[in-house]
Amino acid sequence: MTNISMVDEPSGPRPKRSFSPSRIIIYGIIFVAALYYLLPLYVMITTSIKGLPEIRLGNIFAPPLEVTFEPWVKAWTSACTGLTCNGLAPGFWNSVKITLPSTIVSVFIAAVSGYALVNWRFKGSEFFFTCLLLGSFIPYQVMLYPMVMITAQLKIFGTLWAVILVHTVFGMPILTLLFRNYFASLPQELFKAARVDGAGFWRIFFQIMVPMSLPIFAVAIILQVTGIWNDFLFGVVFAGTQNYPMTVQLNNIVNSAQGVREYNVNMAATILTAAVPLIVYFVSGKWFVRGIAAGAVKG
């Protein structure tokens, strides 16, 4: 008797309708959104591997009938970036030469500053830090010309060193914030125990702090590499024509082209320029997200 009534009645887990209207709407919107976000990537890639005649057919959605990598070769080696026509390769190496030193220097200085702020507070340290933070909101244009004058005085204007200096300076606020917040979240006992043992400023930094903060170093490096590689303004103002980074070269290739516009070469050049940060992004995934979130968790 009880068996029959129990089989008819609700029992066990609730019936889950995977295709309920709300789920369909949710997935629907997400798919449409994904299309909006993926469209440019798709167009970039397909355009870059089509021949020019195909492109003139005027259908950017159409997959290539004939795949050619000639645009890529051209973009890398022989596209015209202003007066010279050596492709993007020099720009790539310039970007590398700018990004690597800037990242290393800015991350190191910011880490040391964050460490000093948290563990070795001195009069005025918090004030300077607050100024640094507020300063990060100031539009670069406000400080640009004086920086030009300073780098000219230091006789580095128009060289890679000027760009490296500028990137280091303007990367400080967010990186210092990152390191400061991280070091502040570490237990103070560790630091105190080391001091009781007689260790000094640098020893504690290199032997205790750094090994414990490798994740945050990763986040800082990712932020800087992406930010510096993608920069345009500082590159075009400070680097000097020989040393233009990839972004500047790219813009020259596309927007100052005379004569026939080779859209496939343009797109190939665009992808090449976007490649490094994209790869960093795809590889670092969660770290990238952490970096962004950390930047916004102020105070």
Added chain:
Amino acid sequence: MTDVQRSGAIGRPVGAEKPPGLLYNLFVRNITAKLAASPMVMIVLVVFIGCTLWSVWFSFTDSRSLPNGDFVGWAQYERLFAARRWRISATNLLTFGIFSLVFTMVIGFLLAVLMDQKIRFEDGFRTIFLYPFALSGIVTGLVWQWIMNPTLGLQSTMRGLGWTNFTFDWITNTDMVIYALLIAGTWHGTGFVMVLMLAGLRSIDGEIWKAARVDGIPTWRTYLQIVLPMMRGVIVTTLVIVGSGIVRTYDLVVALTNGGPGLSSEVPAKYVINYMFNAGNLGQALAASTVMLAVVFVILIPWIIIEFGPKKTH
């Protein structure tokens, strides 16, 4: 006089030497830390404070291709606001800024809410929504410039597929070009907002959700009337960061339209660079950049008051 009074303060050992003077405290105590932090101090003093003050000061002079000290009062500013190009730039930034802010915040928040619904492949979708943020403004501008190309881009594609009356030539249309900028800018920035909103959503105590469910509050209402007010801090921070970034918009415009067609997509940042380096009128450029600075401060002040103002018990 007791020993305590003689030594000058409670707690100091009797018979200690004179308390260290100001110079000692400044230069000897904690010296390694101060030296290590000196780059930061230098940067704040020289760049953020020094350079800014310099720029503001010289915006009141008649500097041309090089700075000079001829003080002219508000003349540069008067000229600025009389200049058609500046007025166009400013209106463009206002339109672009407000729409961009609203769209990125709303779309970013909605995407975050959708992603919060325990969907499959969440990591994959997040990668898709966020990757534009890893691209530079130049790349973004150039890609969308290509897509919006009237003869070979989206317009011609749709016409070729049968929608012969489809028009999408905003990029060459002086009235609509600012909205073309908007599409590209929103595409670039929403991922950032989504990530922050999602982090904010996930920081809500799970028991609030349970309580709302027991109370019988439908999900959408819980988001709107309970969760959203709880996320005030994240929302304001995001607004400030996105807002101050929008004021600086430069790369995107250079790549997408270079200010065109004509002057119809000029923005203040471009105005500054143009007058600073190309047209050789430093005073104008500095006046324009000072105005940009003022705008950012106007955005910042409410945030500063909220964050650092009268303490609320929380």
Added chain:
Amino acid sequence: MQSSVSIKDVSLDFGAVKVLRNLNLEVGQGEFIVLLGPSGCGKSTLLNCIAGLLDVTSGQIHIGGKNVTWAEPKDRGIGMVFQSYALYPQMTVERNLSFGLRVAGMPKEEINKRVKRAAEILQLEPFLERKPANLSGGQRQRVAIGRALVRDVDVFLFDEPLSNLDAKLRSDLRVEIKRLHQRLKNTMIYVTHDQIEALTLADRIAIMKNGEIQQLSDPHTIYNSPVNLYVAGFIGSPSMNFLQGTLNGTTFTAEDGTIIPVGTYKFATPPTGSTKAVLGVRPEHIVMNDEARRMPFSTEVEIEIVEPMGSDTLAWTNIAGHPVTFRADSDVILTVGQKLIVGFDPARGSIFNAETTNRV
């Protein structure tokens, strides 16, 4: 009498982990049942299943005679109070109480009536316009209870509501909850890991371990007749003393050879043969000196440690090779090294089968 809440053959698996195993529980109308156990025993999980916040893997849940296994929490006739209070932070107390009712579309007069009643019962009237951030922990918890109260339901669920409060506040609110139950006479299911709360509040206690109910009885029975070693060791502070040994008929021989006659003990089934057993005696049932001599078992011991606890004194010593504690009145003088006679009546103790751990 129809049960207020019925749990029939409920199991819950999280993947491969069996969190709840085939539970059966009948809660009577107006009864105060406490689910007691350490973290991870499944008590909160069971409560969430009753509330409808979690799906069961198999089995049914009935509330008020209705099968609510598939019903949403709001349709189950329950109100719930959470450990972290879970008050809506941006709303005033009044809004917190009335929000659910407003969403349900209840007429204004009815809402006001219910809010007033809840505020009066829980003494919340002075705080109605305040936000949760401006309330103390105790006040917040009362608002949380109030939120359940306005729903006008038969069954109240409490998920460790006092765990976030400090000790003094905890005992104050404990009394308030008991008074509330006496006044409202609703069915209340209460989850905690604190045995004091369980013993003082419950009509019946369900002691849980690893997703199963070890014993379901009133506090007195659980305390004096624990059904197995686990329950015996869990309830009671300081905990029960245990002596390992062998049971032969009515004699218990401890491991070191001490013979303890247990003829006075009420055996469930008279034992046969020789079984390995554990004899348990609570510290307060061990008496000293003259009283001890009258006991079926007494022995001379030496005091090793004395712990004065204010209301009484706890002494550590050794009986039959096992460390043992016993209670003495605080005005009795006990010193380390002192020799005295202690004894107990096994009838007040418990004997467990060493292998099955069940009560004999």
